[in-house]
Amino acid sequence: MAVISVKDLYRVYKLGKVDVHALNGVTLDITEGEFVGIMGPSGSGKSTLLYQMSLLDRPTSGLVTIQGKNVGGLTDHQRTRFRLNHCGYVFQDYALVPELTTEENVYLLPMAQGKPDTESIDTAREILGKVGLSNRLSHLPRELSGGEQQRVAIARAMVNKPDIIFADEPCANLDSVNSKRILELFKELNQENGQTIVMISHEDEDIEYFDRVIRIFDGKNRER
Amino acid sequence: MLTDFKISFFLAVRMLRRSSKTGTLLTIFIIAMVFTNMIFLSSVIGGSIELMNEQTVDFYISNIIIKPKEDIRFIDNTSSLVSKVNRIPGVSHASARYELGASLNHKSNEIALPVIAFNPDDEKLVTKIHEMMKEGQFLTREDRGQVIIGNYVAGNVDESKDFFESLGGVKTGDSITVSFVNGVSKDYRIKGIFQTKSYQTDYKVFISWNEMEEVLGYPLDQSNELLVKTEAGTTEKEVKRTMLSYGIQEQVKTWKEQAGGLFDESIESFQIINNITLIVSLIIAIIVLFIIIMIKTLHNKREIGVLKAIGIDEDIIIQSYVIQTLIIGILGITIGFCIIQTLIAYFLAYPIEFPDGNVSLYVETGIMIESAVLLIIASIIAGYLPASRIAKEEILTAMRG
Numbered sequence: 353m354a355v356i357s358v359k360d361l362y363r364v365y366k367l368g369k370v371d372v373h374a375l376n377g378v379t380l381d382i383t384e385g386e387f388v389g390i391m392g393p394s395g396s397g398k399s400t401l402l403y404q405m406s407l408l409d410r411p412t413s414g415l416v417t418i419q420g421k422n423v424g425g426l427t428d429h430q431r432t433r434f435r436l437n438h439c440g441y442v443f444q445d446y447a448l449v450p451e452l453t454t455e456e457n458v459y460l461l462p463m464a465q466g467k468p469d470t471e472s473i474d475t476a477r478e479i480l481g482k483v484g485l486s487n488r489l490s491h492l493p494r495e496l497s498g499g500e501q502q503r504v505a506i507a508r509a510m511v512n513k514p515d516i517i518f519a520d521e522p523c524a525n526l527d528s529v530n531s532k533r534i535l536e537l538f539k540e541l542n543q544e545n546g547q548t549i550v551m552i553s554h555e556d557e558d559i560e561y562f563d564r565v566i567r568i569f570d571g572k573n574r575e576r
Numbered sequence: 577m578l579t580d581f582k583i584s585f586f587l588a589v590r591m592l593r594r595s596s597k598t599g600t601l602l603t604i605f606i607i608a609m610v611f612t613n614m615i616f617l618s619s620v621i622g623g624s625i626e627l628m629n630e631q632t633v634d635f636y637i638s639n640i641i642i643k644p645k646e647d648i649r650f651i652d653n654t655s656s657l658v659s660k661v662n663r664i665p666g667v668s669h670a671s672a673r674y675e676l677g678a679s680l681n682h683k684s685n686e687i688a689l690p691v692i693a694f695n696p697d698d699e700k701l702v703t704k705i706h707e708m709m710k711e712g713q714f715l716t717r718e719d720r721g722q723v724i725i726g727n728y729v730a731g732n733v734d735e736s737k738d739f740f741e742s743l744g745g746v747k748t749g750d751s752i753t754v755s756f757v758n759g760v761s762k763d764y765r766i767k768g769i770f771q772t773k774s775y776q777t778d779y780k781v782f783i784s785w786n787e788m789e790e791v792l793g794y795p796l797d798q799s800n801e802l803l804v805k806t807e808a809g810t811t812e813k814e815v816k817r818t819m820l821s822y823g824i825q826e827q828v829k830t831w832k833e834q835a836g837g838l839f840d841e842s843i844e845s846f847q848i849i850n851n852i853t854l855i856v857s858l859i860i861a862i863i864v865l866f867i868i869i870m871i872k873t874l875h876n877k878r879e880i881g882v883l884k885a886i887g888i889d890e891d892i893i894i895q896s897y898v899i900q901t902l903i904i905g906i907l908g909i910t911i912g913f914c915i916i917q918t919l920i921a922y923f924l925a926y927p928i929e930f931p932d933g934n935v936s937l938y939v940e941t942g943i944m945i946e947s948a949v950l951l952i953i954a955s956i957i958a959g960y961l962p963a964s965r966i967a968k969e970e971i972l973t974a975m976r977g
Contacts, residue, residue, distance in 0.1 A: 408885055408971050429889060436887025447882040447975070449587075451594040456586075463586065464888055466579040492594065508886065 607908020
């Protein structure tokens with residue numbers, strides 16, 4: 353069953369008087385529990401596609417359906433709520449809140465869902481333990497290495513047990529050892545929890561971790 | 577709703593605690609200064625008004641004044657009225673005054689002024705003029721041929737230093753000639769010069785009641801006014817009501833009623849100045865806070881984008897910035913309050929010297945609360961506007977910083 357369905361998706365940006373066609377009619381389905389890689393050269397539209405699917409941006413035209421629901425019709429508040437309850441995000445530059453400690457960055461989300469503080473903290477600590485950061489709970493992001501920060505971001509993406517995790521080149525700023533560790537972590541979480549993971553990558557060696565690769569060229573998709 | 581507030585508060589406290597301490601402390605300091613500025617001028621004005629009120633009660637009118645009935649020049653049977661008033665509950669003491677027009681001469685200087693007679697023993701219990709002798713001594717009941725004059729009446733040898741026409745710098749012990757309107761002309765020795773710094777009082781001339789009887793040539797049982805000192809712990813309005821209930825037929829006015837017209841315009845002008853200062857201070861506070869929060873939110877633009885991306889509602893984010901400015905505002909106001917209290921203590925010990933008297937700071941609780949509330953509202957506005965502007969941006973635009 354398709355957890356994400358994209359049909360005739362177009363995204364046109366205005367750059368001054370010039371229209372930039374970032375997506376030119378992408379159509380694809382992602383099945384529940386899949387670990388999908390989106391690959392393609394720089395400027396091909398990978399990130400734009402991910403942003404449309406993950407409700408971080410609105411397409412110029414086309415349809416995005418998540419779990420059978422047309423998310424195009426949602427208001428900004430509904431989209432925010434949807435992201436909180438159904439999606440997890442991992443960004444290339446970690447995107448942690450600098451004033452929050454490791455555990456605060458993670459338990460912020462269950463707290464925002466209205467879960468009790470103790471439950472939120474316990475869940476955050478449990479997940480941070482899984483990603484090997486039990487000894488870094490009260491550290492601020494600036495006190496962590498790049499690899500550690502990315503693991504905090506993964507823990508944050510996992511903490512609400514989202515249906516889908518969107519990862520935008522999560523290993524781009526990491527060395528090969530940390531990249532491998534992060535990819536193994538994603539694979540492990542995908543296999544253990546059956547969560548759908550959509551990840552952008554431009555490294556061919558990452559392909560072995562993906563169930564399927566969607567290649568994007570000039571704003572159009574080509575699957576392998 | 578409660579969860580939203582909890583998250584906003586959680587974010588606000590952590591952002592305040594862990595963001596630039598210098599910036600936060602500087603902002604708190606600015607708010608403290610703005611609050612001090614808002615209160616300081618109004619408290620100086622309040623102090624001036626308070627001084628005017630004190631001078632009016634202590635040197636000019638006392639607490640209550642009794643005047644002759646409408647269209648009648650004198651209060652007759654003054655001695656019995658004084659005795660009657662002295663027996664009224666709430667009255668500490670009454671003193672009668674009688675005025676007679678005169679011209680005063682010293683060498684080539686001549687000024688026209690009414691000479692006022694009182695019983696010095698009564699007067700001492702009603703006003704504090706006797707405590708303000710610049711030189712010489714206050715009158716006694718037995719004094720004959722002696723006069724006490726105000727500082728402005730005595731004047732200066734250098735006329736350019738005088739506010740009013742004067743006797744050209746007379747001193748205690750000098751002799752002046754007083755020509756009364758009843759034709760009597762007499763030389764008087766200046767027994768003392770008083771300086772209350774209230775111009776209404778310092779341009780007066782007093783002699784004893786016995787001396788006035790000698791000038792008039794008959795026992796005097798008339799007066800132009802009775803000054804009444806009320807007992808501590810009573811209000812003038814209460815005592816006035818009691819006096820009326822005791823059958824006082826003359827006009828009875830509290831000092832506020834009597835002096836109202838005298839000070840209303842000054843107070844109104846002071847209030848206009850005060851309101852302008854208050855508005856300017858508030859505008860400064862809003863602009864300063866707005867700039868600081870704008871810089872802070874622009875600096876945190878990416879973070880705001882991230883929070884929105886991971887599912888934190890923009891209202892929660894805006895609320896967290898408003899809470900931050902609210903906390904900054906409250907801390908600033910608290911520090912400003914401490915500064916004001918220190919200034920009050922300082923100026924109580926070392927009052928500001930004005931020509932009309934020494935002014936201490938006088939802060940009305942109402943003005944303090946009003947200023948604090950206005951500043952808190954300003955903080956909320958200054959926090960809300962920039963935060964909402966950034967928080968309403970597209971997620972990806974905000975995340976790009």
